[in-house]
Amino acid sequence: MWLTIVRRTLTAISGGAAALYGAAVSAEYGLNLPRGVTPISQDAYDLHMLVLWVCVAIAVVVFGAMFISIIYHRKSRGAKPAQFHESTLVEIVWTIVPFLILAGMAIPATKALVAMEDTTNSDLSIKVTGYQWKWGYDYIDDGVSFISSLSTPQDQIYNRQGKGDNYLLEVDNPLVVPVNKKVRLLITANDVIHAWWVPELGMKKDAIPGYINEMWINVQEEGVYRGQCAELCGKDHGFMPIVVVAKNDADFDAWMQAQKSAADADASAADREWAQDELMTRGENVYNTACAACHQVSGAGVPGAFPGLVGSPIATGPIEAHLDMVMNGKPGTAMAAFAGQLNDIDIAAVVTYERNAWGNDTGDLVQPSDVEAAR
Amino acid sequence: MSTATTHDAHHEEQRSGLMRWVFTTNHKDIGTLYLLFSLLMFMVGGAMAMIIRAELFEPGLQFVQPQFFNSMTTMHALIMIFGAVMPGFVGLANWLVPMMIGAPDMALPRMNNWSFWILPFAFAMLLSTLFMEGGAPAGGWTMYPPLVLQTGNAFPFLIFAVHLMGISSIMGAINIVVTIVNMRAPGMTLMKMPLFVWTWLITAYLLIAVMPVLAGAVTMLLTDRNFGTHFFNAAGGGDPVMFQHIFWFFAHPEVYILILPAFGIVSQVIPTFARKPLFGYASMVYATASIAVLSFIVWAHHMFTVGMPVTAQLFFMFSTMLIAVPTGVKVFNWVATMWKGSMTFETPMLFAIAFVCLFTIGGFSGLVLAIAPVDIQLHDTYYVVAHFHYVLVSGALFSIFAGIYYWLPKWTGHMYNETLGKWHFWLSVIGMNIVFFPMHFLGLAGMPRRIPDYALQFTEFNQIATVGAFMFGFSQLIFLIVVMKAIKGGEKATAQVWEGAEGLEWTVPSPAPYHTFETAPVVK
Numbered sequence: 062m063w064l065t066i067v068r069r070t071l072t073a074i075s076g077g078a079a080a081l082y083g084a085a086v087s088a089e090y091g092l093n094l095p096r097g098v099t100p101i102s103q104d105a106y107d108l109h110m111l112v113l114w115v116c117v118a119i120a121v122v123v124f125g126a127m128f129i130s131i132i133y134h135r136k137s138r139g140a141k142p143a144q145f146h147e148s149t150l151v152e153i154v155w156t157i158v159p160f161l162i163l164a165g166m167a168i169p170a171t172k173a174l175v176a177m178e179d180t181t182n183s184d185l186s187i188k189v190t191g192y193q194w195k196w197g198y199d200y201i202d203d204g205v206s207f208i209s210s211l212s213t214p215q216d217q218i219y220n221r222q223g224k225g226d227n228y229l230l231e232v233d234n235p236l237v238v239p240v241n242k243k244v245r246l247l248i249t250a251n252d253v254i255h256a257w258w259v260p261e262l263g264m265k266k267d268a269i270p271g272y273i274n275e276m277w278i279n280v281q282e283e284g285v286y287r288g289q290c291a292e293l294c295g296k297d298h299g300f301m302p303i304v305v306v307a308k309n310d311a312d313f314d315a316w317m318q319a320q321k322s323a324a325d326a327d328a329s330a331a332d333r334e335w336a337q338d339e340l341m342t343r344g345e346n347v348y349n350t351a352c353a354a355c356h357q358v359s360g361a362g363v364p365g366a367f368p369g370l371v372g373s374p375i376a377t378g379p380i381e382a383h384l385d386m387v388m389n390g391k392p393g394t395a396m397a398a399f400a401g402q403l404n405d406i407d408i409a410a411v412v413t414y415e416r417n418a419w420g421n422d423t424g425d426l427v428q429p430s431d432v433e434a435a436r
Numbered sequence: 437m438s439t440a441t442t443h444d445a446h447h448e449e450q451r452s453g454l455m456r457w458v459f460t461t462n463h464k465d466i467g468t469l470y471l472l473f474s475l476l477m478f479m480v481g482g483a484m485a486m487i488i489r490a491e492l493f494e495p496g497l498q499f500v501q502p503q504f505f506n507s508m509t510t511m512h513a514l515i516m517i518f519g520a521v522m523p524g525f526v527g528l529a530n531w532l533v534p535m536m537i538g539a540p541d542m543a544l545p546r547m548n549n550w551s552f553w554i555l556p557f558a559f560a561m562l563l564s565t566l567f568m569e570g571g572a573p574a575g576g577w578t579m580y581p582p583l584v585l586q587t588g589n590a591f592p593f594l595i596f597a598v599h600l601m602g603i604s605s606i607m608g609a610i611n612i613v614v615t616i617v618n619m620r621a622p623g624m625t626l627m628k629m630p631l632f633v634w635t636w637l638i639t640a641y642l643l644i645a646v647m648p649v650l651a652g653a654v655t656m657l658l659t660d661r662n663f664g665t666h667f668f669n670a671a672g673g674g675d676p677v678m679f680q681h682i683f684w685f686f687a688h689p690e691v692y693i694l695i696l697p698a699f700g701i702v703s704q705v706i707p708t709f710a711r712k713p714l715f716g717y718a719s720m721v722y723a724t725a726s727i728a729v730l731s732f733i734v735w736a737h738h739m740f741t742v743g744m745p746v747t748a749q750l751f752f753m754f755s756t757m758l759i760a761v762p763t764g765v766k767v768f769n770w771v772a773t774m775w776k777g778s779m780t781f782e783t784p785m786l787f788a789i790a791f792v793c794l795f796t797i798g799g800f801s802g803l804v805l806a807i808a809p810v811d812i813q814l815h816d817t818y819y820v821v822a823h824f825h826y827v828l829v830s831g832a833l834f835s836i837f838a839g840i841y842y843w844l845p846k847w848t849g850h851m852y853n854e855t856l857g858k859w860h861f862w863l864s865v866i867g868m869n870i871v872f873f874p875m876h877f878l879g880l881a882g883m884p885r886r887i888p889d890y891a892l893q894f895t896e897f898n899q900i901a902t903v904g905a906f907m908f909g910f911s912q913l914i915f916l917i918v919v920m921k922a923i924k925g926g927e928k929a930t931a932q933v934w935e936g937a938e939g940l941e942w943t944v945p946s947p948a949p950y951h952t953f954e955t956a957p958v959v960k
Contacts, residue, residue, distance in 0.1 A: 094881075
């Protein structure tokens, strides 16, 4: 491993200068905080600019004095050292003046902070759950919920394919919110601590397992806003983006209706018997989005970190134990409890897939009704 | 003033070879051991930084897997903080505190030996995790549960390594306090002590206060994972955020442990090369003490996003902003010391001036981060990475460089090569800014920290940062050469070494004899 690192580093350095100017892969870069599209993000932006300019002014004075001194008060110009070493008046002044400047900054900061923590009178509540390594969204009042995971293909990440415009900032199911509504987000996590953050919405909050945090957003322009998990949450911390789509009321309602009918269709499909190839096809999809990050697409796992499933005692042993592992997870490890993340069809499909793929030819079929019984 | 004597006759026989270093109780030998150990860890931690920057040169995964990347960021931090910067400062304290206060040695010499020799074992244990099943710790140096509980076989090694580092630091700190309080030469009143001694006295108290807190926090992690407790597990009635409160109650004072001795070094170097007494000595002492006291009531500014009540957020925002006042006083005092001086710009002074400029920039970004609504945007982004590297690289590290160039002639008896020293300075200061300045932009534009791969709009600044990192990294090899050359030979140094140097350490010959101030000097 180390040798490879050294070799590749050398290649990278030699190619470095060229790539700097070539800029083969790039998008428009930013220099400053985005002003954003919520009242909170705009407050944060204004406060940042205020503090930045105060700092610049202080820097000009302090560094100015220092560089005058460096230029003129040097021995090579024949400067003779003065011997003063204290001045009570000056020292009091440069204690009090900064204090007053700070007080001047604290006032708007306090106002902004109080406003951003006020989650009362919201129009809509959405529960946000962080998982290793995806987000779950739950529209509490409408009974609609879904999982949102990275949709950038592995081939782009491993440089086997060109990178798309929204590389690493794209998901399969974005969070959809109505514009000009106060949306309250209830944030929690299922395994480790994550943090939900979209820069243009101006708010970041930790998702803590066992606790629920609150925050609110009021998006004022229709559009697509992208962010990322901001709290280190393990191996794929860098690969669990957040995409928020803000729609006007009519579009939002239409979207909500579509979600509800899709959920109904799934609910009725769960009652029938599924054939093996149906389960295998759906199972492969579920496996690749929910399981492959750790257990690998090949089912081989990562030795020492994530167990392989090929011929494993769980995937080829009793069905009940396998279902229990998938649905309830293994505490103290990265193996999550999927009962709350996947519906009966998905769990049935993925368990069937794991028991029959990669030479695990158990021939077992697990039906959605078996999963329902195990719940 | 007494003359220093070099007789070993009535002392323990000085051993030769390796055993001299294993059994030594001499503060100068132990200081040297600490400094060499620090240098070694600086190189190891630096190599890890190079791996991090190489991976971040381009979007996509090129060199390492995400889990290993996380191990690198975690180990880089642990090694640089506990292995490079802290032992570096303790090494300087060992060499200089006794000489500056006119004491013959540290108060507790055998404990001094032990507190050093724990460290190689602690870091051997920590580094051995790189070869373990499940890899080295990858949950961040902050070790937040529940994530850290997912560490593989490395977990108990991490916990015990941290315990050992803590024991070593506490013993070192007790030694420094006892030495300063009990062993000052006649006439060396507290308010005559050199600033370096003052800042270390205050730092040592901070260490004694907070290292046990860290030990408690990591012990709770250990029992949570192995003995069925639920301190940090909500399902068992615990709270993961409690760990963060305990951790940062340790780690914020720890931040000042890493910077107060730096203030001390710079306060020795600037007056020497400005040929003018330090401006506002008393206010420097009071400012240092105020910063230390304030450091205990600002910890939760690392946690503005965990969901604290708004009143708690306001308290921590105000207390954090307050730290700017004593810190400002220090910067103003250094500038006033230079004002109307008669300055020359040897390498120690260059590093000290760079320290004042760049540490101040780190202070400004600290002020930006103190403003809670802005911090909520910038928390856990590259802006924070830029901020703490400005205070730790151009702050703590540059001050150590300044100190080493300043006292190296006293230790070795030879002047270092000034040309090479200046090359080291300029490449370091330029390289450092190329690495870390663009990170402000990355953070503002929304790049989270601790990610092995990033979206395309972050490409340019990451490439610039990586180029700077390799420039900075390789220029440290010049430093190695300078130190080795000065140890081997070079122009003979006088006792005073620098024209403007004042203080007891400059009254003994260069190189400083093995035993100094066996008869206490009298300070007027």
